[in-house]
Amino acid sequence: MTARTSPDSSRDIPEATVARLPIYLRALTTLSEQGTSTCSSEELAGAAGVNSAKLRKDLSYLGSYGTRGVGYDVEYLRYQIAREIGVTQDWPVVIVGIGNLGQALANYSGFRSRGFRVVALLDADPARRDEVVAGIEVRPFDHLEQIVTDHDVAIGVIATPAVAAQDVADRMVACGVTSILNFAPIVLAVPAQVDVRKVDLSIELQILAYHEQRKAATA
Amino acid sequence: MTARTSPDSSRDIPEATVARLPIYLRALTTLSEQGTSTCSSEELAGAAGVNSAKLRKDLSYLGSYGTRGVGYDVEYLRYQIAREIGVTQDWPVVIVGIGNLGQALANYSGFRSRGFRVVALLDADPARRDEVVAGIEVRPFDHLEQIVTDHDVAIGVIATPAVAAQDVADRMVACGVTSILNFAPIVLAVPAQVDVRKVDLSIELQILAYHEQRKAATA
DNA sequence: AGGAGTTTGTGAACGGGAGAACAAAACGAG
DNA sequence: CTCGTTTTGTTCTCCCGTTCACAAACTCCT
Structure with missing residues (x-):
């Protein structure tokens, strides 16, 4: 060669x-x-x-x-x-918000196979403590700082309701997270050096609806 | 004015x-x-x-x-x-695949408030029959054609595992669906007049990882 | 009424990405 | 070894999207 x-x-x-x-x-x-x-x-x-x-x-x-x-x-x-x-490396990740979406993410095999390791699932709701999702225990949101520091987490995933998302982002940024994947339907405000990517389920549908409407109009 | x-x-x-x-x-x-x-x-x-x-x-x-x-x-x-x-109109939608992700979608209030009405939840697994998610009964995948015709559905959502997705898409297209929102990690093949939008959870994380890696390299 | 202050709508310049098209490089046959 | 075939890597051109900058239009104050 x-x-x-x-x-x-x-x-x-x-x-x-x-x-x-x-x-x-x-x-x-x-x-x-x-x-x-x-x-x-x-x-x-x-x-x-x-x-x-x-x-x-x-x-x-x-x-x-x-x-x-x-x-x-x-x-x-x-x-x-x-x-x-960079997926030949190991990327520790925390997921905050263990609703249906958070559970779907925790169970998604496509993460682990690409170097992403879910080191913690966090939820603010005390009723969810001790629950185990995808083999990982759900822990209180207050443990965020501890976990991020211990595992040297750079990437955080937000799967909370919209009202909680900005607060979660602020706490993440404060303790050193520099990349955020946001599923909450809200525009996050973060410092410039922090990368945010947003996935919005309803926006995608709305884009489809627009084109669908146009198809119907010209038909 | x-x-x-x-x-x-x-x-x-x-x-x-x-x-x-x-x-x-x-x-x-x-x-x-x-x-x-x-x-x-x-x-x-x-x-x-x-x-x-x-x-x-x-x-x-x-x-x-x-x-x-x-x-x-x-x-x-x-x-x-x-x-x-086009969200002042009513858009009937079917969701296929009622895993965690499908359930998250069915429960997502952001759909209904924007004109999207989930008319059916479908799943191929017989064990899920009679389950009720978000107030909607889970029905067999075979009912797809019937439902699409009855409700004049133009938009379909695929939340199945990757192996099933192409088959689901084919069936949808065959019975008249013209817009598809695909969450399965696979590139769908569809006729040109059908719109497909793809949401891929792991791709977003990989993009973040790339930038994270670059930050680490220059630091 | 007239002028100062705001804010929209848009023309024009600029930058980046998409696609066509081709030269360079590798392989295989004779 | 030479020629024809295949497929990559790259150049060039075009188009779309972003941003700047400013004229047009509206309000408010005197």
């Missing part, structure tokens, strides 16, 4: 590309499980639901990991992407 | 703007509940977490609903955005 180009690690990958890397990672895992050892950009793009030119350009930001005339080695590329995203 | 500009209804609103309209809608609802009757683009932008120039440009695609020197009438603008998105 030829020496691969491995660009210096201080390059910046476009945000749009970063958002697609996990999709490629999943597609490669699927291919790997099917026993495929090599694939072309065309095949991989098909599996990921994107166009092949875009896929190749995305991969080119990581380095030159393919072989012209042949394609990509599935395992090798999969590892390179995983390393780039 | 002066006559408002109301552009012809066959205009096309940029996709990026459509994705933000639900956020503005929520911010306006919050303002309204706080008793605010008028707001400036600056205030609304702050509540929505965007910059005010972008907000004004977004709103300008809908029409000219503000008053220079004054701002926007909260109730009036809220109604206009709701109408534009």
Whole structure:
């Protein structure tokens, strides 16, 4: 095998590309499980639901990991992407708010298989103490600081009702969490150095409704 | 009040703007509940977490609903955005897959308050029959066609495991569903006229991990 | 009525991402 | 070894979205 180009690690990958890397990672895992050892950009793009030119350009930001005339080695590329995203590391995560959504998250196997380890489930409701979800004991929200410090947690997940979310975020930020995944339907205010990503179930439906309405209008 | 500009209804609103309209809608609802009757683009932008120039440009695609020197009438603008998105209508929705996530969705009050009405919960597992979630009886997946036809359902939600998702989507499409919200971690193949939006819990975490890793590297 | 102060709506510049298209590189056949 | 075939990596162009900056329009005060 030829020496691969491995660009210096201080390059910046476009945000749009970063958002697609996990999709490629999943597609490669699927291919790997099917026993495929090599694939072309065309095949991989098909599996990921994107166009092949875009896929190749995305991969080119990581380095030159393919072989012209042949394609990509599935395992090798999969590892390179995983390393780039950071999921070859272990990421301790706390989940706050153990309603249906919090439980769904705690049970989701897709986290552990990608390096995310749920170190604690927290809930403010005393009635939930001693409950065990996904093999993890539910603990009082007040233990947040202790847990974050002990496990060196950088990523927090908020699955509480909207009214509690800002307070939870403030406490998380205060004790050193620097990335937050927010499921509460509210815009969080956090310092600039903290990354927040928001998943809003009803917004997605509303976007569908808009297009649906337009379809109905032109039909 | 002066006559408002109301552009012809066959205009096309940029996709990026459509994705933000639900956020503005929520911010306006919050303002309204706080008793605010008028707001400036600056205030609304702050509540929505965007910059005010972008907000004004977004709103300008809908029409000219503000008053220079004054701002926007909260109730009036809220109604206009709701109408534009289509959430003043009633949207019957079916949810397939009643695991933790499906239950979270069924219980989510943010749906009903925005015109989405869950007409059925479906699950392939016979053990779940007769269960009642969020006041709605869980019915066998085979009833899909019947329900979609009876209630004229256009929007389907998939909250099943990945292996079942493509089959569910195929059945939905076959009986007339034209918009799908997919929570299963898989790229769905559907005809071009069907809209699919995907929410992937682990992808969001992976994007955070990437940035977290970069922060750690430069620190 | 007129002028000062606000705030919207939009034209114009700018930046980033998408897609087409092609040169460079690897492989295989003869 | 040479030529044809395949597929990557990259350049170039176009389009969409963001942001700036300002004219237009409205209110309030004198």
